[in-house]
Amino acid sequence: FQVMSLSKLRKLSETGVTFRSHIDGARYEMSPERSIEIQGLLDSDIQMQLDECTALPAKPKEIERAMELSLRWAERCKTAFGDQPGKAMFGIVQGGDSAVMRVRSAQALAAMDLKGYAVGGLAVGEPQAVMLEMLDITCPELPADRPRYLMGVGTPDDILKSVARGIEMFDCVMPTRAGRHGLAYTRRGKINLRNARHADDPRPLDEESDCPAARDYSRAYLHHLARSQESLGAMLLTWNNLSYYQKLMQDIRAAIEAKAFETRAAEISEGWARGDLPAL
Incomplete structure (x- = not known):
């Protein structure tokens, strides 16, 4: 679950995200726990942590703040997910176009011993070369025996080059x-x-x-x-x-x-x- 697309209608806090409907203005709250609960009610085989995806370009301090918040939310999502046989919760690596932040995020998520890992916050306006550079940096930090999912990507060329760097799963409206x-x-x-x-x-x-x-x-x-x-x-x-x-x-x-x-x-x-x- 990402909140970038609602940036003009939402407010972020440690608790979660508060946003208003673009249809009728109704107010909703989404916490990490509620996000996992909803995905469970939908009987999702793969449930994604709540995270903050930062649009690029962004200032280093903003990238770090969003990445650290996403890590804290990942811990809460893991606790809320618990043990669900036959289902998996994926953490989402954030860090914008910062190599240091990407490594920190990937290492921290790997330490949580999750069933799968996604790479988020790419293909959000940066050139393909930057996306591939971040994958070169991120993928080696993720467990080799767990699935790797690149969110929101992409063109056939994006897919081919991302697979070469260790990505296995994709989703895109393209x-x-x-x-x-x-x-x-x-x-x-x-x-x-x-x-x-x-x-x-x-x-x-x-x-x-x-x-x-x-x-x-x-x-x-x-x-x-x-x-x-x-x-x-x-x-x-x-x-x-x-x-x-x-x-x-x-x-x-x-x-x-x-x-x-x-x-x-x-x-x-x-x-x-x-x-x-x-x-x-």
Whole structure:
């Protein structure tokens, strides 16, 4: 649970977060204990600690304050979570773009002996290079036998490069949000179906895809749907994007099992670099 998106409607204290609904202004309080309670009521298999995610760029003192508060909340969440067979509570590493704060956060969470660890506060405005640098610093400090989850990430390229640094789990709105705006992710990279070059193109997005949205519909039709803002266009491109992301993760898992991740990652990146088919 993160509170950055409610920054204009919330107040932070040691106790937790108080915020007002953006719909009717109703006041709510969220403590670490209440956060865990709600996730338990939802029967969540993985329950996340309450934390404060700091938008970047931020001043060092602000990064340290938020990181230390998140650590204290993590301890309270761990106590509230207790022992729930078959379920896990993840701590969330914070520390902004500070190497020192990231290490301190990761080490303190590792000492709590949690069932899993997330890396939060990245992909919040900083360049990809900064995100990867923080992963290079953070991942070695986390237990190798526990899952590592990078929150809110990301593009296919972000995923590929993060896996190379030890990340195993991701979540992001990107494939669905992109689909709603006419953007398709494919093995040839990103394709903007709103562009005029697709208006009379009878070819599919990807003739080799297992996804019907990518294989069985012409680019011209998808272009028409996107430009007309037909809901079917958003549905088909979202279908394509989710299918592509799943195929990407399947490729990554298979390559890791075959001890060929670096080779496969290079092949995938080369496919993106070559780009889309030439226009007709």
